[in-house]
Amino acid sequence: MYYSSTFARCEVQALAAYNAGLSIEAVQQKYAVSRVAKLGSNENPLGISPNALAALTAAAPLAALYPDQSCSLLRTALAHKLAIDEQRLVFGNGSEDLLSIICRVFLDHGDHVVTILPSFGLHIIYPQAAGAQVIGVPMGSDMRIDVQTLMAAVTPRTRLLMFSSPSNPVGSALTGSELQYIIDHLPAHTLLVFDEAYFEYANGEAGYPDALQLLQNSQCHFIVLRTFSKAYALAGLRIGYGITSDPGLAQLIDRLRTPFNVNRCAQAAAVAALADVQHLTQSVTHVRAERQRMETFLRERLGLNPIPSLANFIFFESPLAADSVNQSLLQQGVIIKPWTEAGYCQYLRVSVGSQQDNSHFMQALEHALQR
The missing domain is CATH 3.40.640.10 (Type I PLP-dependent aspartate aminotransferase-like (Major domain))
Structure with a gap:
């Protein structure tokens, strides 16, 4: 019996799949949550200019x-x-x-x-x-x-x-x-x-x-x-x-x-x-202010050590396995990205979103770590 993989080059057969993250619709359907904070793909929370x-x-x-x-x-x-x-x-x-x-x-x-x-x-x-x-x-x-x-x-x-x-x-x-x-x-x-x-x-x-x-x-x-x-x-x-x-x-x-x-x-x-320089400036200003608020929360409230970031996301190490933290967050309607590379499996990356979504994430993460 022939399998479809036999048609592909050996390099392609051995490739890992790229983790593109979950959609809002998929999380709502699987976890039955009404509201989702999508903070896994580093998108601009202010939207299009x-x-x-x-x-x-x-x-x-x-x-x-x-x-x-x-x-x-x-x-x-x-x-x-x-x-x-x-x-x-x-x-x-x-x-x-x-x-x-x-x-x-x-x-x-x-x-x-x-x-x-x-x-x-x-x-x-x-x-x-x-x-x-x-x-x-x-x-x-x-x-x-x-x-x-x-x-x-x-x-x-x-x-x-x-x-x-x-x-x-x-x-x-x-x-x-x-x-x-x-x-x-x-x-x-x-x-x-x-x-x-x-x-x-x-x-x-x-x-x-x-x-x-x-x-x-x-x-x-x-x-x-x-x-x-x-x-x-x-x-x-x-x-x-x-x-x-x-x-x-x-x-x-x-x-x-x-x-x-x-x-x-x-x-x-x-x-x-x-x-549209004004929209770009507003987008960057928002991210810098919210990123600082999130980093301060992670450091001072949860005792974590977020890596100082110059981007619109934060990378931090969890005391628990990233997958288990991620599952708890999904159940609370929060999408972030747990890292799966060898040596970094307790790290998670969270995008800087709207004030409301960021607050949702912080509350959900605190609950996940307390559990």
Whole structure:
């Protein structure tokens, strides 16, 4: 008897499934709760910008037409904002789409990818799917990236050095001197994929570097990834972008992306969201205030030790197994993300949501730990 898995490449058969988290509907149905605080996917609790919503509505009647495959209006707007050549930009159906394309373009069997642990799951799954070996470098005891150990893991077989800053799931970020150390020790044969999905939340925080400027002043080959899913609140439209060190890298990525990978409505909403500075400022201000309130509660009320975060989420260790805490929270209508990587199975990541949802989480967590 033949099984469907026999048709797949061996690398795909061995892949772990990505944990995308639960939906509100699924939790309501399973646990019979009337209200759910969805704090597992790092979404913007303020929702879409009114300007972006208007642009989305205006674009909807043209949904029968294929979108601009080059994202021309958004490309021009971003290039102006970032003061870079338009030809250095690439666009994807979310930055996850670009991660997948990058791995298919630059990786082959036998190549190595170095990343950090704990890790964003797709930084591991996509390279493995391409046949590469992933070398995970654990963070230091302070849950910060150990740049010396990280660079010591880079070998002549390392094709990509790929990680996020601020880190997902931890929330800590590189300083300017730490990034400069990486730049100074990155060999010419290794491409740096610097995932800044949470850039807008960290930008302007004390000690957070202008990574793009540092990289542009170097001789490194790099791709900086950013997204409209988080601070710009367009997660449901799926649109992300990359800034390459030179147009040649962008051309290689464009060879493997599907021609119309960013839909018309997403492009229109992204142009409007990029211009709506007020909504972005409100979103970041809300997250910073609520993040501090949640961190203080975890530390002072529950005696926990949340990792200082520059993103819109908090990573913390529980005295109980993360799965058991998570089950108790789900029963109380709270969705967060328990971490399942080896060595981090007592850690949980909670998104910073609305004031009401955050309070719901804090009350539910206190109850879960008391039980």
